[in-house]
Every structure is written in structure tokens, then in C-alpha cells.
Amino acid sequence: MKFPIYLDNHATTPMDPRVLETMLPYFTEKFGNAASRNHAFGWEAEEGVETARKQIAKLIHADAKEIVFTSGATESNNLALKGVVEMYHEKGDHIITSSTEHRAVLDTAKTLETKRGVKVTYLPVDKFGMVNPEDVRNAITDKTILISVMFANNEIGTINPIKEIGKIAKEKGILFHCDATQGVGKVPINVQEMGIDLMSFSAHKIYGPKGIGALYVRKKNPRVRIAAQMDGGGHERGMRSGTLPVPLIVGFGKACELCEQEMAADAARLSVMRDRLHATITKALEDVYLNGHPTERLPHNLNISFAYVEGESLLMGCKEIALSSGSACTSATLEPSYVLRALGVGAELAHSSIRFGLGRFTLDEEVDYAAKKIIETVTKLREMSPLYEMAKEGIDLKTVQWAAH
Amino acid sequence: MAYSEKVVDHFNNPRNMGSFKKEEDGVGTGIVGAPECGDVMKLQIKVQNDTIVDAKFKTFGCGSAIASSSLATEWLKGKTVEEAGKIKNTDIVQELNLPPVKIHCSVLAEDAIKAALADYQKKADSK
Numbered sequence: 001m002k003f004p005i006y007l008d009n010h011a012t013t014p015m016d017p018r019v020l021e022t023m024l025p026y027f028t029e030k031f032g033n034a035a036s037r038n039h040a041f042g043w044e045a046e047e048g049v050e051t052a053r054k055q056i057a058k059l060i061h062a063d064a065k066e067i068v069f070t071s072g073a074t075e076s077n078n079l080a081l082k083g084v085v086e087m088y089h090e091k092g093d094h095i096i097t098s099s100t101e102h103r104a105v106l107d108t109a110k111t112l113e114t115k116r117g118v119k120v121t122y123l124p125v126d127k128f129g130m131v132n133p134e135d136v137r138n139a140i141t142d143k144t145i146l147i148s149v150m151f152a153n154n155e156i157g158t159i160n161p162i163k164e165i166g167k168i169a170k171e172k173g174i175l176f177h178c179d180a181t182q183g184v185g186k187v188p189i190n191v192q193e194m195g196i197d198l199m200s201f202s203a204h205k206i207y208g209p210k211g212i213g214a215l216y217v218r219k220k221n222p223r224v225r226i227a228a229q230m231d232g233g234g235h236e237r238g239m240r241s242g243t244l245p246v247p248l249i250v251g252f253g254k255a256c257e258l259c260e261q262e263m264a265a266d267a268a269r270l271s272v273m274r275d276r277l278h279a280t281i282t283k284a285l286e287d288v289y290l291n292g293h294p295t296e297r298l299p300h301n302l303n304i305s306f307a308y309v310e311g312e313s314l315l316m317g318c319k320e321i322a323l324s325s326g327s328a329c330t331s332a333t334l335e336p337s338y339v340l341r342a343l344g345v346g347a348e349l350a351h352s353s354i355r356f357g358l359g360r361f362t363l364d365e366e367v368d369y370a371a372k373k374i375i376e377t378v379t380k381l382r383e384m385s386p387l388y389e390m391a392k393e394g395i396d397l398k399t400v401q402w403a404a405h
Numbered sequence: 406m407a408y409s410e411k412v413v414d415h416f417n418n419p420r421n422m423g424s425f426k427k428e429e430d431g432v433g434t435g436i437v438g439a440p441e442c443g444d445v446m447k448l449q450i451k452v453q454n455d456t457i458v459d460a461k462f463k464t465f466g467c468g469s470a471i472a473s474s475s476l477a478t479e480w481l482k483g484k485t486v487e488e489a490g491k492i493k494n495t496d497i498v499q500e501l502n503l504p505p506v507k508i509h510c511s512v513l514a515e516d517a518i519k520a521a522l523a524d525y526q527k528k529a530d531s532k
Contacts, residue, residue, distance in 0.1 A: 308465060309465070310443055310444065310465055310466050310467055310470075312467040312468065313416070313466065313467050313468050313470075313471060316408065316413075316416055316467070316468040317416070327443060327467070336443065346441070347440070347441035347442075347443075348440030348441055348443075351440070351441075351443035383422070384419060384422055384463055384464060384465075384471065385463060385464070385465040386436065386445050386446070386447035386463040386464065386465055387440060387445055387465045388465075389424065389447075389463060397440060402438070402439030402440065402441070402445070403437060403438070403439060
């Protein structure tokens with residue numbers, strides 16, 4: 001077993017060596033500009049790009065022409081929201097999204113509110129972090145031009161009822177954007193069946209390179225148009241100018257192809273591993289709470305709160321394992337995870353949360369080691385915790401008058 | 406963000422971790438912070454003849470909060486009640502090399518010291 005152990009695959013994934021191998025020639029001998037139409041270097045690069053476009057489209061059941069390359073999912077989200085608002089502002093000025101979206105969607109929505117006077121509805125989620133499709137329906141007005149709901153949450157892994165939301169959007173003739181950064185390549189996604197009109201995702205979450213992502217833009221039923229947010233050579237059917245990073249695109253394509261072939265097996269293996277991790281921990285420790293949906297969640301995600309223990313100290317005690325926490329102390333704002341807060345998780349338990357993200361290269365022994373180490377560290381930190389001591393003495397922590405600071 | 410060596414040392418080898426009985430003679434208890442804020446410190450001193458002969462802590466919080474309270478107990482031992490009141494959060498920041506985002510941990514430790522001293526004083530006065 002090699003240390004440190006990487007269990008933060010929601011943040012990013014290591015690149016699959018098969019992806020790297022596919023990319024390498026495009027850095028050196030096949031270095032052409034895919035937009036160079038007059039010579040073999042350009043043709044070769046363009047061929048690489050078009051193969052990748054097909055591989056990517058196939059994974060999500062789209063047409064290759066519907067894939068617009070961007071620098072990553074953040075840019076895709078920006079392009080989708082800003083591009084739709086700019087293109088359809090005469091139709092309306094209202095968009096609907098949810099409170100647990102990634103910052104790339106929430107902050108873009110905020111910008112649209114303040115700079116363009118767009119009205120945004122932030123839908124609440126239930127205690128499992130799920131958007132209720134009926135809430136989407138009820139939020140629709142005659143001014144609504146876009147619904148943007150994430151496929152699966154990056155912290156808690158809850159998968160939204162995308163198909164139902166897509167159906168409502170279709171019924172009402174409103175465009176539906178889905179930030180599927182955490183879902184693509186992990187669980188089957190079909191933009192046709194799910195009624196998705198625009199979809200953001202990126203390569204580095206699926207064992208591909210960083211710096212490349214895509215926005216799926218539906219071409220028919222309806223033909224979606226977006227206003228470009230980057231002016232220049234008119235690449236990507238005028239929707240996103242900029243010379244295509246061919247090696248990254250080729251890698252993205254290969255990564256998608258591998259996901260298409262291996263996704264089902266990866267998901268089956270990782271969910272068993274994840275469930276074992278969860279079971280081992282809950283068997284050994286009391287007062288452990290699962291955050292997110294018990295079944296409708298990403299197969300490689302586990303998010304749990306350890307009462308009486310602060311998340312950052314827990315990470316510090318497990319420093320040979322790369323994990324993430326919803327604790328405020330790990331963020332610049334000193335506010336605990338807004339995602340967990342939106343679920344109604346108390347601030348004290350939000351501070352105590354740990355996110356495990358397993359991946360294609362995670363080994364059984366690594367997960368077993370992580371479980372053992374977490375149990376040891378939580379036990380040690382609880383011994384050190386005045387809250388645990390009070391709870392053991394039978395004091396209800398909710399009745400204590402704390403001096404908030 | 407990397408932790409300073411001293412923070413890591415206090416985290417891995419906390420000094421004086423534990424509790425005294427609150428009712429015990431000469432014991433002053435300070436509990437500061439709130440679970441919603443992500444840190445709660447309990448600091449206790451045991452005073453004999455105006456000198457702090459022992460100190461203990463328990464902390465729910467990040468590594469820096471644990472280290473700040475662990476360090477505080479080390480510093481309190483052997484000090485008179487008056488000297489203890491002069492410990493400043495900035496001394497803790499300096500000793501542990503805390504970055505700006507962790508200064509609140511040192512403030513909490515100073516508050517915990519003050520609260521423990523006040524509790525001791527209150528108990529002493531009521532006798």
C-alpha cells in the first residue's frame with residue numbers, strides 16, 4: 001500500500017495511464033491546430049478532435065455536433081447560464097436552480113441577478129439533498145427561461161430526479177441545464193431520455209486531464225442557442241472561441257470511451273467497497289450520521305458526520321489519507337458546508353462531516369486502512385472532546401447556552 | 406494549508422488533556438465557544454495558595470484550537486492567578502505560528518483562560 005491514500009475523487013481523479021498514452025502523440029508529432037484547414041497537420045489534429053467528440057457524445061447519448069469544448073465544467077456552467085440569459089432575455093428574465101448547486105452555478109446565478117437583473121429562484125432540497133420536481137413545476141412563471149439543476153451533488157452524492165425535471169421542462173417549453181460534472185462517467189446518463197438541453201461536465205473527474213470540459217448543447221427538439229461569452233475565431237460553431245487544446249480533447253475522448261466500457265463494473269465494485277467502509281465505521285462508532293440519500297447516491301460517495309468531533313481535526317489525525325470535510329475550518333469563509341446546511345444538518349454536525357470519494361484506482365486494502373484509521377482517530381478525538389464528555393454525562397447539548405463567537 | 410510543527414506536536418501529543426471535577430475545591434472551569442461555530446474549549450485550573458498547580462483541557466475544534474488550549478494549560482501551570490490573567494492570545498499566535506485564519510483559536514484560548522479564572526474567583530469569593 002502506498003501512502004498517502006487518495007480518497008478525494010470528487011475533487012479530482014488521477015489520469016488513467018491509457019488516457020495519457022492516447023494524448024502523448026498530440027503534444028509532439030501531431031501538434032497541429034485543428035482549425036488549420038490547409039495542411040496535413042491541421043487535418044490530423046482535427047481528426048483527433050472529431051474522434052474525441054464522438055466518444056464524448058456516445059457516453060451521454062448525444063450527437064457529436066452537440067459537444068462544445070470548454071476549459072472545464074465551471075466555464076460550461078457560466079456559458080450555459082449566461083449564454084441562455086443573453087440569448088433569450090426577450091422571452092423572460094427568470095431562472096430556477098437549487099440551493100445545493102456547485103458554486104460555479106450559484107455564483108453565476110448571483111452575477112446574473114446583480115448585473116443583469118435576472119430573477120433567480122433557489123429551490124430548497126429535502127433532508128437527503130434532493131430537489132422535488134413538483135417544486136420545480138411550482139416555481140415556473142411565464143418569465144422562466146431556464147431550469148438548472150445538478151445531476152449529482154459533489155459533497156453528498158445525492159442524485160436528483162433529473163428525468164422528472166426534464167419532463168416538466170419539456171412540458172412547459174423551458175430549457176433545462178444540468179451540471180453533471182459528478183455524474184458523467186459514473187452513472188449512466190442519457191440526454192435524450194432525461195430531457196436535458198444543456199449539460200456541463202469535465203474530463204478531470206473521470207480520469208482525464210485537467211483543463212478541458214464540455215457543454216452539451218441540444219441541436220434539435222429544441223435547437224438551443226446560446227450567446228458566446230468569448231469572442232474570437234468563432235470555434236465550436238461560434239459558441240466558444242479559442243484554439244482547441246487537442247491533446248486534452250483527445251484525452252477527454254479516451255476517458256469517456258473508457259467510462260463507457262468500464263462504468264458499470266467500476267460502479268458495482270466501488271459501491272460494495274463504499275458500503276463496507278460505511279458498515280465498518282458505523283459498527284465501531286456510535287453517533288455517526290449519513291449525509292445525503294441512502295440509496296439515490298453516487299456509487300463512490302460516502303459523506304458522514306461524526307458527532308462531537310470537528311472535521312478538520314479529524315483530517316489532521318488521518319493525514320496519510322486524502323479526504324475532504326464540510327468543516328468551516330477547511331474553507332476560507334469559516335462557514336460550514338452550505339450543502340449540508342441546506343439539508344437541515346445542524347451546524348455542529350456540518351462541522352463534523354467527512355467526504356469519502358472512491359475511484360477507479362482505489363484498492364480494498366486502502367479502504368480498510370482508512371476505516372481503521374478513522375475509527376482510531378474519532379475515538380481519540382472524542383476522548384479529547386468536551387462535547388462528548390457532556391453527552392456521556394447525559395447533558396443535552398441543545399439545551400446548553402453556548403456563547404457563539 | 407500546512408500546520409506549524411508546534412501545532413502538529415500539540416495535536417499529536419496533547420499536554421494535560423482531561424478533566425477535574427468541577428465541584429472540587431480550588432478548581433475553576435471555563436467553557437467557551439459553541440458547537441455551531443466549530444469549536445468549544447473547556448479549560449480547567451486547580452489553584453492552591455493563589456498558584457495554579459495543575460491545568461487540564463478538552464477541546465472540540467480544529468488542530469489549531471486543540472493546540473492553543475494544550476499550550477495554554479502548559480503555560481498556566483506554575484503561574485499565579487494574577488500572572489495567568491496576563492496571557493494574551495497574541496502570545497499563543499506567536500508561539501504556535503498560527504496563520505491569520507486561525508487567530509480566532511487563540512482568542513478562544515484566551516477567553517477560556519479568563520473564564521476559568523473568573524469561575525475560580527467566583528467560587529473563592531462565595532466561600
